[in-house]
Amino acid sequence: MEILMCIIAGLLFAAAVYLMLSKSLLRIIIGTGLLSHGTHLMLLTMGGLKTGAVPVLGEHASAYTDPIPQALILTAIVISFGVTAVFLVIAYRAYQEIGTDNMEQMRGMETDD
């Protein structure tokens, strides 16, 4: 299962990178969303899958799944949500001010105009 999940995470990474390399700003943001999903799945996989009960002591199980990656992922989810929210608003404002979402037109260099 872990091997399969690694491949899935790799596919998510590949899709995310492909989207991030495109010219449209919205696709780039969607790409970062996919990238964080891939990362979270990878984190969970590395902790080992299905090796025990839900990490709540009330279960009285003999073995529990590793709680540490779950805590890490929880933190990561919240942070990536915050970043995505900011990114989206920046995209919205940039479109409002500049009038384009084509990354090729949003170039920082004055000399190349």
Next chain:
Amino acid sequence: MSLLHWAILAPFIMAVFVPFLRKKAATIHTGWFVLILPVVLFGIFLQYLPVTMNNSSIIQTASWIPSLGINFTAYVDGLSLLFVLLITGIGALVVLYSIYYLSKTKESLHHFYVYLLMFMGAMLGVVLSDNVVTLYMFWEFTSISSFLLIAYWYNRDRSRYGAMKSMLITVFGGLMMLGGFLVLSIMGDTFSIRELAAQAPELNNHPLFLLAMILVLLGAFTKSAQFPFYIWLPDAMEAPTPVSAYLHSATMVKAGIYLVARFSPIFAFSGYWFWIVGAVGLFTMLWASFNAVKQTDLKGILAFSTVSQLGLIMSLLGVGAASLHFESLDDNIFTTAVIAAVFHLINHATFKGSLFMVVGIIDHETGTRDIRRLGGLMSLMPVTFTLSIIGAFSMAGLPPFNGFLSKEMFFLSMIQLMELNLFNVETWAVLFPVMAWIGSVFTFIYSMIIVFKVFTGKFQPEKLEKKPHEAPVGLLVSPSILAVLVAVFGLFPNLLSYSLIQPAAAAIVPSIIPPGEHLDVHISFWHGFSPELWMTIGVITVGILLYKFMPKWTGIYDYFPGKVTLNQFYNSGLYAAERGSNAITNAYMTGFIRSYLVYIFAFFIAALGFAIWAKDAFRYDASAAAPIGLYEVSLIFVLLAATITILLAKSRLTSIIALGAVGYTVSLFFVIFRAPDLALTQLVIETVSTALFLLCFYHLPKLSRHEEKRRFQAGNAIIAAGVGIIVTLIGISAHSSKLFASINEYYIENTYKKAGGENMVNVILVDFRGFDTLFEIAVLSVAALGIYGLIKLRLEKGGETNENE
């Protein structure tokens, strides 16, 4: 800190007070205050003369960074004292000259004297330092202050160009020299020059010896304007004439000579040293004297003549290195070269200093330095004429001036070289005197040009901006003193023999002098019809003939195409470097975010892929893996379908919904993999994110698939696939090689016992690792504030803020 240290630092301290003097005592020329310092220093340093005459030395150490072995160690021996006296003595004369040369009202004098004092202090530091690090520090101070002085008239283009050129070249050499010093200090495990010299024989066999030598020589050659680094010196002539006289004839350009002389005890036993220093010096002498003849600017002639004379001294130091190979002092003829080098060093400082001042006077009184416009000034400026005759004849090597004596000794050393049977000299030995002789002929010619093109011939008042007349007495004092010295040293050379020359020569070649003995330095004015006298007579005869028929042969200069000069090489090199780096930067800094992401991802793939391949790090071991269940497989299909939908979606709504589908599938994965808190959070957050996407949806444009070429897409796909593969490989390898057990046992055991909770994930978040959570809250707050600011705050172009509703 001893008196010696304060003497070195005195000019820097004085420089701090100069601007105040300028303000407080505006009626008096600032130079008068400055003049006191070099005079006093000269007096102080004269007191060391008896010490060095006994071949003893003085060392004073002040701690600077003792833990690194870097100390401010001042060391006075014959060589340093000679330079110190030149620096302070000529410094005093130059300051005196500048008082009359620079106008009190028109020039910003405080700048001038601050820079000049900085330079003086730096030069004193260079020649008195025993520690290579402090030597380097002062060395760069001379480069910087010289840069400031050359660009003194900073609103002129030529000044700025000359300053930058000299800065680039001398700083290049300075950095090389620092490298050489560091290599040396690694070899000898000390920063002290004396201690390095003491272990010279061991250093000679060290594998890094040649590297250290070449680096140190690069520093010396760039500073002393040797071939091919001499090109900065003619352009440095844009500086005020007192600066040219001081820096570019008497002191700074001799810093390289000092360096070569100072490091002779360490390097000179090597044959490379003999060849590099000797040959470069001699070729510089020939080349620069040849080029000096075609100059039309008086300062240009003097600049090339300085280069040529420095080459002469340099070659003598190189040839003098041969003396180390002879044990007994009595029949060691090669010490002549060292003595000649020291003697000519003094002579050159005197006559070149006075010549520069003379040229400054001519410039000051006629308004031009162009020899094509000057002429017939003899009767108008008789004193200046006399001074220039003394200086130029000494430079040409005519009796009875001091240049004659040192030129004779120069010829003698070159002739003696033919008797040397070391370093394969035999085959080439005859070239040395021949090159020396040809160089001297050209030296003779340009010396005559300085005198006779300016002071004789036809007076052309219509070409001059001012009505020429004799200079005021103040301007004439300094060059007169120097000219008197030229004559005195010429007539009574033995005044110097044992006071200055012998101790300095002993410092350059210490190993051949047995303790308690002295080098026999006796400069005789007349020693019969020796070969060198015939050479001098030849120089004068041929020189006069060539001077008489100058228009007939100056055509040969036309054979040197203007495009292959070293200046052209420097300029186009600089231009090419600028253009080249600009082109490279423009090529990869496209301003398009995709390019940068491509670099980042390509590097990611290359670096990690190479690491996996080179370290053979890939592992595959599925034995510890959990079994694959039906639920997971069906979820995987959903996930893949959603992802592919995003990739292929034509409208933005589809891709947003598909992204939401991916998020919900991930939360289902969390459910299956027994992470209830994650599933909960993921569900909520995915909902909110999708809502946010949809909110922006209204404002963002229709997902315009900006037309992308197929090749563009293919490139993206390759990189994306590469990243995916690398991530997968690393994930599989990491999972297949577990090195140690997890620390989760501790949490499982203590979640209730110590923290009083049952939900392990929550206890970890708020109890065991509560700090993470604190700052994650901070992240969310910052994000919220940032979004609020982004939406609310409108900064217009004028910088005003206004609140839009």
